[in-house]
Amino acid sequence: MKKFIYVTLVMGAALFLAACGGGEKKAAKVDNKEGKDLKIAIVSSPSGVDDGSFNQEIYNGVLTFIKNNPDAKVTPVKEETGAPDAAVQAVADIVADYDVIVACGFQFAGISSIAEENPETDFILVDTFPADSEGKEQTYDNVYAMTFAENEGGFFSGVAAALETKTNKVAVVNGIAFPTNVNYQFGFEAGVNYANKHFGTKAEAISLPSYAGTDVNDKNVGGNYIGNFADEATGKVVGKALIDKGVDVLFVAAGGSGNGVFTAAKEAKNVQVIGCDVDQFDDGKNGSENIILTSALKVMSVNVDKQLTNIKDGKFKGANELLTAETDSTGYVKAEGRQQLSKETLAKLAEIYELVKKGEIVPPTNFSDATPEKFPGL
Incomplete structure (x- = not known):
């Protein structure tokens, strides 16, 4: 347990450094998957794609894409430890076999070198941005990384x-x-x-x-x-x-x-x-x-489906994006019968x-100058 916490805290520190600056865009794409029947792998750890929560929501986005593109195939890959080094190795082990790899969680920030060495493979990261060995944020033409507010x-x-x-x-x-x-x-x-x-x-x-x-x-x-x-x-x-x-x-x-x-x-x-x-x-x-x-x-499933569709349609562009309420990517359950408000x-x-x-209220974050007691809109 101590080893796991230490490793993940180190990765968390790397993610903080990543948030403070970006690297140059690398790994120019060398292929075009437009119209291709995609082979997709979704890599999660350690609870798998049927956890009823985070991983499954991402997986649902893949399944929606496959429902609309039935010739596409998906293979779930579960990395059992949740440790960042093991998560990155799990991606390295399969990268040659798939057109697209969807990675679930902060522990996949270290896939940068894999993405750079495999420009023919597209990557969709959820909840992290790619970072180099020193924790500096990187962007790649073949990596779309989404985080949420x-x-x-x-x-x-x-x-x-x-x-x-x-x-x-x-x-x-x-x-x-x-x-x-x-x-x-x-x-x-x-x-x-x-x-x-x-x-x-x-x-x-x-x-x-x-x-x-x-x-x-x-x-x-x-x-x-x-x-x-x-x-x-x-x-x-x-x-x-x-x-x-x-x-x-x-x-x-x-x-x-x-x-x-x-x-x-x-x-x-x-x-x-x-x-x-x-x-x-x-x-x-x-x-x-x-x-x-x-x-x-x-709102992860919708955004994952969107990026897979972009890949199929030849419109995929690598980016590191923070998704917010502005694009209806954060929110709360308000549907009748699914809440008791x-x-x-x-x-x-x-x-x-x-x-x-509208940006009139901006709640504080871990590293913002704002605090729960003093923030824009309070």
Whole structure:
């Protein structure tokens, strides 16, 4: 476990450095896949493409493409450890066999040399940008890398939690304090503060000092961090500890560890959970009831399908892009029957979504000058 955390923290540091500067575009494309029946590999770790969450949402984008292009083929490849070096090796092992490789997660940032050495293969990265061995961001003609504004999804969740809590105590639970998770945390805390100021709520975001997070710059960011993305037992411990302090709405951004938080909520009374990345309403079933209030969304499947279609149509262009509410790439579940928000809360969320989309509200991120207590639009 210590080795895994060390390796991933090093990669997180590399991603932070990557965010601070870009490299020159390399690996000019040498082929044209227009009209070709694509051979696609989707590489995930360690929970596979049927995890009901992050990986599966990406896989659904591939499946949508194949539904519309039935001659295309996809092969799921699961790397079991989740370690960045193993993830990169898993890509290297198969790169010669596929036209397109879709890679799920931050651990694939190190595929830069593979992309440069294989310009005939196209890569779609989700939740990371390619970086060199020194952590400097790189762009390639054959790599489209998408990240998402988690601070926005966290913000919507914080507003929803503040509006719906009955105890006036809410919390966010995360896995490891990588930038993506800290973005969710800061966005959530900012959303609570926004609701308190503009909507008259009196919610408090509860943190457990013993589970405070330390980000990739060794800064204590507070919050509630399990320390792992696959530790359901500790997830349940953290969830129960927060519930025991009176928290009745929990925003959970903790991967597989979040299952333990869900269990704690199901075993308690009158506790609701906000899901993360995808619509988790089905995961919230608890007998005849459901604990899911809503879910923060990264619209990954649509964007993956879009890039695969671009490849097939000969329109693919390498880029590193941060996707936001401006392109409806972040959001929250508002569909009837998939959430339990009040009409008043839905109306207020719709109002602030437009403000975020227009850039009038900019929730803080891990490395921004803004904070949950002071940010544009508060």
